[in-house]
Amino acid sequence: MPTEIENLNPSVYAKCKERSVTDEEQNEDVPDPFDQREVFDLIRVINDPEHPLTLEELHVVQQDLITVDDANNEVKVYFTPTIPHCSMATLIGLSIRVKLLRSLPPRFKVSVEITPGTHASEKAVNKQLADKERVAAALENAHLIEVINQCIASS
Amino acid sequence: MSTGLNRKYRKSQFTIISWVDSRIVKNAKQSLIKEIMGKLEEIHVLQGHKGRIWSGAWHPRGNAFATCGEDKTIRIWSMDGSEWITKTILSDGHTRTIREVAWSPCGQYLASASFDATTAIWSKTSGEFECNATLEGHENEVKSVSWSRTGSLLATCSRDKSVWIWEVAGDDEFECAAVLNAHTQDVKKVAWHPRQDILASASYDNTINIYKENTLDSDWECTATLTSHSSTVWGISFDATGNRLASCSDDKTVKIWQAYEPGNEENIPTPDNQTVWKCVCTLSGFHSRSVYDIAWCKLTGLIVTACGDDAIRIFKEDDNSSKNEPTFSLVCTMHKAHEQDVNTVTWNPVTPGQLLSTSDDGTIRIWKFIE
Numbered sequence: 366m367p368t369e370i371e372n373l374n375p376s377v378y379a380k381c382k383e384r385s386v387t388d389e390e391q392n393e394d395v396p397d398p399f400d401q402r403e404v405f406d407l408i409r410v411i412n413d414p415e416h417p418l419t420l421e422e423l424h425v426v427q428q429d430l431i432t433v434d435d436a437n438n439e440v441k442v443y444f445t446p447t448i449p450h451c452s453m454a455t456l457i458g459l460s461i462r463v464k465l466l467r468s469l470p471p472r473f474k475v476s477v478e479i480t481p482g483t484h485a486s487e488k489a490v491n492k493q494l495a496d497k498e499r500v501a502a503a504l505e506n507a508h509l510i511e512v513i514n515q516c517i518a519s520s
Numbered sequence: 521m522s523t524g525l526n527r528k529y530r531k532s533q534f535t536i537i538s539w540v541d542s543r544i545v546k547n548a549k550q551s552l553i554k555e556i557m558g559k560l561e562e563i564h565v566l567q568g569h570k571g572r573i574w575s576g577a578w579h580p581r582g583n584a585f586a587t588c589g590e591d592k593t594i595r596i597w598s599m600d601g602s603e604w605i606t607k608t609i610l611s612d613g614h615t616r617t618i619r620e621v622a623w624s625p626c627g628q629y630l631a632s633a634s635f636d637a638t639t640a641i642w643s644k645t646s647g648e649f650e651c652n653a654t655l656e657g658h659e660n661e662v663k664s665v666s667w668s669r670t671g672s673l674l675a676t677c678s679r680d681k682s683v684w685i686w687e688v689a690g691d692d693e694f695e696c697a698a699v700l701n702a703h704t705q706d707v708k709k710v711a712w713h714p715r716q717d718i719l720a721s722a723s724y725d726n727t728i729n730i731y732k733e734n735t736l737d738s739d740w741e742c743t744a745t746l747t748s749h750s751s752t753v754w755g756i757s758f759d760a761t762g763n764r765l766a767s768c769s770d771d772k773t774v775k776i777w778q779a780y781e782p783g784n785e786e787n788i789p790t791p792d793n794q795t796v797w798k799c800v801c802t803l804s805g806f807h808s809r810s811v812y813d814i815a816w817c818k819l820t821g822l823i824v825t826a827c828g829d830d831a832i833r834i835f836k837e838d839d840n841s842s843k844n845e846p847t848f849s850l851v852c853t854m855h856k857a858h859e860q861d862v863n864t865v866t867w868n869p870v871t872p873g874q875l876l877s878t879s880d881d882g883t884i885r886i887w888k889f890i891e
Contacts, residue, residue, distance in 0.1 A: 471859070471860055471880070472860075474809065474828070474829075492724075492751070492752070495770070495810075496724070496770075498619075498663070498708070499679075499706070501572070501590065501635075502635050502661045502679070505617060
């Protein structure tokens with residue numbers, strides 16, 4: 366882990382409003398499929414590993430960069446590192462993955478990728494995040510899991 | 521080289537744009553027609569492991585199998601009447617996920633590869649299974665382990681990019697015969713040739729390497745690198761003769777490779793007098809996610825795949841298939857074979873058509889394929 370912060374002055378954006386709950390959603394008899402906003406709500410509160418800010422405030426995750434296909438059990442998240450050489454990209458991706466792994470039902474196939482064109486090692490990071498064996502091994506690393514838990518601990 | 525395929529095409533209803541495309545179109549369309557050919561019946565659903573089950577391996581006699589997973593245990597299963605039950609749980613061998621288990625050809629030994637960087641050798645010489653040896657040397661996660669056809673050699677591979685060959689020196693003695701560094705990334709799988717001491721390895725670097733002992737200086741060396749996959753190669757399996765190899769990948773394809781030995785009748789050049797391997801068939805358009813495992817049945821010639829789309833698929837070589845341009849048809853797709861990713865599939869070495877699969881859903885399933 367680097368001792369110096371790479372991006373000293375990141376742009377900070379406003380948080381979105383709380384989701385307004387519709388009458389239909391209140392109705393226990395109506396099935397609510399997972400939607401974009403629900404997945405966004407799960408990951409927007411993840412803390413950035415370097416700054417005391419959330420991924421939402423840094424625009425690392427954005428609602429329109431999430432696609433959810435509830436019927437086909439697919440969730441795809443694009444995340445945007447704040448700078449193209451961000452060494453934290455893998456850690457951020459892993460945090461998003463772990464948060465969704467722990468929150469969504471196991472039927473979902475989750476893919477987490479860097480927004481195309483926003484990182485120097487985009488392909489390498491994407492490949493590593495898509496490799497479930499590498500992810501599984503990483504999550505057995507006590508130090509790493511501690512860092513991830515700090516990122517996804519709800520504030 | 522494309523004439524054979526194209527001629528066949530002109531007779532059929534599909535239009536051809538180019539040879540490369542046509543092969544893909546052919547495979548996908550053919551599947552629609554021929555998929556009804558075979559049926560996969562679920563015989564047993566077995567539970568016991570906690571969490572993801574990474575691997576399963578049939579005992580060479582076909583009447584027992586071993587499984588392992590993220591719960592750090594190995595379970596040995598055998599038949600009790602008409603049910604498969606856990607006969608033994610081995611839980612004190614590894615401190616992290618157990619990625620793969622493999623039986624020695626004699627059936628006396630079981631090897632287990634673990635993320636804890638070790639490979640354990642279990643044997644039943646004294647009645648109960650005991651860990652007789654722990655092979656250390658890899659720097660990090662061991663991903664795969666495989667015994668050679670005689671059981672005198674063992675191969676392991678790791679995220680540390682190396683492949684190790686171990687000589688079985690005695691009951692619990694293993695000597696490192698070679699450390700092979702031909703891959704540039706994580707090595708996912710090792711598999712021995714069924715008739716010769718030739719080893720194949722598959723990697724995150726998208727390639728497959730073939731290794732052989734140099735008869736002059738008895739040093740192991742990489743004799744061929746097979747490139748064609750565009751992402752991680754997860755699985756490899758030789759056919760019964762060892763002249764062909766099937767591979768599966770994160771690129772969602774299956775490829776068939778043919779060996780051309782020096783002096784081959786096709787006049788394919790063999791530089792340095794080494795056997796060359798050529799990709800002679802690509803099966804695309806069948807799998808919708810990463811293909812994690814592949815097994816080529818030594819009894820029936822059928823190929824089965826385990827896929828991240830929860831399905832098990834079976835391919836059969838066409839009757840009019842040829843050595844240099846073989847063709848395969850999808851004869852069965854079992855959608856939702858498991859509730860999550862299928863991690864391994866393996867054919868029973870004795871009972872034709874019997875299949876074992878393991879999954880992230882924590883179950884082991886036994887299947888019967890009926891043509």
